[in-house]
Amino acid sequence: MKKVLIANRGEIALRIIRAAKELGIKTVVAHSTADEKSLPVLLADEAICIGPPPSGQSYLNIPNLLSAAIVTGADAIHPGYGFLAENATFAEMCRDHGITFIGPTPENMRALGDKATARKVAREAGVPTVPGTDELASVEEARRAAHEIGYPVILKASAGGGGRGMRLVHTEEELERAVQQAQEEARAAFGNPAVYLEKYIEEPKHIEIQVLGDGENVIHLWERDCSIQRRHQKLLEEAPSTLPWETRKAIAEAAARLARHVGYVSAGTLEFLVDKEGNFYFIEMNTRIQVEHPVTEMITGVDLVQAQFRIAMGERLWIQQEEVEVRGHAIEVRINAEDPEKGFRPSIGKVETLLFPGGPGIRVDSHLYAGYQIPPHYDSLIAKIIAWAPTREEAIRRMERALSETVIEGPGLKTTIPFHQKVLQNAFFRRGAVYTNFVARRMEM
Amino acid sequence: MKKVLIANRGEIALRIIRAAKELGIKTVVAHSTADEKSLPVLLADEAICIGPPPSGQSYLNIPNLLSAAIVTGADAIHPGYGFLAENATFAEMCRDHGITFIGPTPENMRALGDKATARKVAREAGVPTVPGTDELASVEEARRAAHEIGYPVILKASAGGGGRGMRLVHTEEELERAVQQAQEEARAAFGNPAVYLEKYIEEPKHIEIQVLGDGENVIHLWERDCSIQRRHQKLLEEAPSTLPWETRKAIAEAAARLARHVGYVSAGTLEFLVDKEGNFYFIEMNTRIQVEHPVTEMITGVDLVQAQFRIAMGERLWIQQEEVEVRGHAIEVRINAEDPEKGFRPSIGKVETLLFPGGPGIRVDSHLYAGYQIPPHYDSLIAKIIAWAPTREEAIRRMERALSETVIEGPGLKTTIPFHQKVLQNAFFRRGAVYTNFVARRMEM
Amino acid sequence: MTPKELKQILQALVEHGVSELTLETPDYKLTVRRGGEVQVVAVPQGLPTPASPPAPLPSPGPTGSAPVPPSPPAEAPQPEATQAEDSCAGCVEIRAPIVGTFYRAPAPDAPPYVEEGDRVEKGQVLCIIEAMKLMNEIESEVSGIVKKILVKNGEPVEYGQPLFLIQPL
């Protein structure tokens, strides 16, 4: 591999440039016209404009991206996260054009891409999933299933996500009406009234396992706790979790088993819900690098993006499971250009004054520079700050220290820093009592 | 300990603020009028002006510093490095005023403060020193000693340092004339003609051992290789060294033994020369935190400045020697406001554009901000960039990547970044063939 | 008014994006007009220059360091014929709507679609951009004279890159 085309933007484009540079691979950043003056464009060896600001015409424009790789002589494409990262067709087209897609195989993606298939694969691999049904044919079927699973149960839209078409049902009396409502909502939202039913996990932790595979060997790099979410958006992640050792080990091994079952290639993440008793349920797999990958890098010392490159170049896994050593604790906060006091409303603008934290145990991943105009077309993540320390308590204090010295200012620009400061001070958070509805319940946001 | 007065400036003042914040200790920065708008002044809880720009009247002004601690209610003083850090009288005066001096005891400093006493202590502790004499009474005595030690030998001024009064002698024929010349130079430079004689170590590595002591227990945190120097100024440091394991262990244990012998308290560094055969010779001890302490923090995960605080608060050492675990490799470059193309001439000015590197394995310790005017009164260190990676080779490539994305610009402002880039590319450096005259010999600078 | 006061006033104009100002007082009358395309960067706080500049462009190659097209306004999603500002007053710029390889002729041995100085009609094919083995014909959006062909045959082009300058008739 001589030259990689980066089919992404923002901090992850920069992250990929850094990995490639350290491996001696040349970089080409494919960018929209809105990102012409972005830091990745500046720091890459080359840059090529692939379309106008709307991502449908640029970062999702497969012909322009492939053409850009071809005309710049790139022999590989790194998709980052989001955009085309989990698009099996794109991965396949790369392969057809003799371009290495840095990520899993199209077959991996298809085996794990949609939730229903992934659940089936999990069951084959002996990994527990949330007990539930397929699409419900009738209220009667729902009643039988709910009885078997045990209340409370939750109804979900087959086509959907993001909370729409969802209904929590506590008793059999509520069920019929709830099914009807969920179907109506699902039809309105997704044009498809199909719903299914699942066991409702109360106050679960969102735990995800990082894996690395070379197609034969798969290792896990332990878990991340991503329970601090708001409307299914992760805001703060940490590793390791505060779960007991046995639970952590059981989940991690289950995840590696599942990934091994599909002959997984590259970096991937398996997401689980964990209830108060330590029961865990596989939900889905993300077949790509994740925003929160740095916390795993901080505690294991393994460079996950470099690992993606090396695996894509055909290298066999160079670390065995026993060699993965966890040291200390790491926390990442996602700094978004959003106003947490106004419902996390996006707050774009120009960054005029910028000061990032430094010193021991602090890592910053950000594409900001003083004078940068945040474009309104893309997501609002502008910086990730990661703090490492020997213990969780010290990592929290270090993160507080780091945020206290961070300055990201510009006219009208708001960030989620004050929100994170509140989370870090929260007594429940400090003792590790986090779960996916923490922000709603403990932060009242 | 509730509040610490920081009797220093620049990056180390910031480093101390960070450690104190993470420990919940309030900070007061004592500053000269020239540092009124410095980042440490901004980030501390309080600031107090203790004198005009010349350090003799501010950072070395003991009455003003003690008075500043008293009137601000600080119960401790951290001296940083340089200035009053190794001044036993100052440490004693702090004690007399009921203020905790964060560092070794005055007795520690006196036992190790000057080279001659430190050599004596080393011999008592069974730690080898460079074979040599005391002040020479006659040329005849020099002849006898040189014969015994074996040529080449080096003559040095008793009162001096920095190369003046030094003479390298290869054969007995050259000796008499060399003694006379050295005495004359020493008289001219230091007003004292006394010289002594030492074995000349060819192409030695400068290896220093980090220790932590609580007065009873002393542990070492392995070594740093500081061989990349120019005119005795360290420019780039790394840990671990490329020495064989047995040599590393022998030096580290000798250092810990010496520090234990004097009941050492706080963080300290023992400096050694190591010849090509792996023989090592103790030279001196620095009874303070060092500029290059971050490389040790990166590979061991131990926060050395926090450790100084905790020991000063009376805590017994909380890590045993067996628990000190080294992971990976770390390199620090000192970015000075100097022009390496013009004999490292200081280059002051205003920092207008500033972009520090980020991403995995990169740490930045710097008091710069965009708009900061570098004052002409103090030393030229403006930033330290530290790169960590699993191996030395990867750490070098990571540092190259980090420097390639660093921007420190202003009218007329030059930095040592281009120099470091050359060192990192040097084939001898890359294979670890470094020694104290590397810069002169391999870089021709 | 002292030179210092004038300086302060001018400074204020710059800071507040003022393009024109007239001020009459009993003591003086001041008129200031600042340039149309004025881009004032008081502090060089734009894109920083890294310690080692990006490697020089392997020519031919479309990159940020190649002749940069004046950035289209962020709101205009489609590259279009625009007023060319530089070499040809009144000319219309034809830009690449896709990424690919620029060919002046339909086949290696065929004559080019157009030459500099040719008269073209709106809708006439000017060149081909090959993208993923598909030949995309690029048509002129105006009738006029081809004043300049900005890209060499066989060179890669990026999205929005100017290809032709055409003087409308």
Place this chain on the structure above:
Amino acid sequence: MTPKELKQILQALVEHGVSELTLETPDYKLTVRRGGEVQVVAVPQGLPTPASPPAPLPSPGPTGSAPVPPSPPAEAPQPEATQAEDSCAGCVEIRAPIVGTFYRAPAPDAPPYVEEGDRVEKGQVLCIIEAMKLMNEIESEVSGIVKKILVKNGEPVEYGQPLFLIQPL
């Protein structure tokens, strides 16, 4: 109209998105036009403000957030009586040459050395600064009238902090 007033007006225009303004008063006539393609980057490049501002000063305490003395020119190594700029035109400022605790009288029960309105001679003791149990007498560097005593009895003072304003006679 002063440059400062003009600046305030311009500021208001920017804040309210005004592109053109004409103002006639008995004293002056002002016309301002903003916008066009003007892109001005006026960057606040001073000291950045951290996310959490430094804790408020435990009063009394001499810190950067206390009434800041106009910073003496970096070249002047010694704090000296300087022209006071703010409250008293033509006054001389007497500053603290050392760090310590400010006392207005030689002993707790003694009367103060000076009161506001007193006439003092050059060399006359104005106060004491206690530093490390030593009492340091601070003398007036000019003869004149004590216009203002800027520090309260018993308060800590930092190096260079203004203590007295004296109107020279």
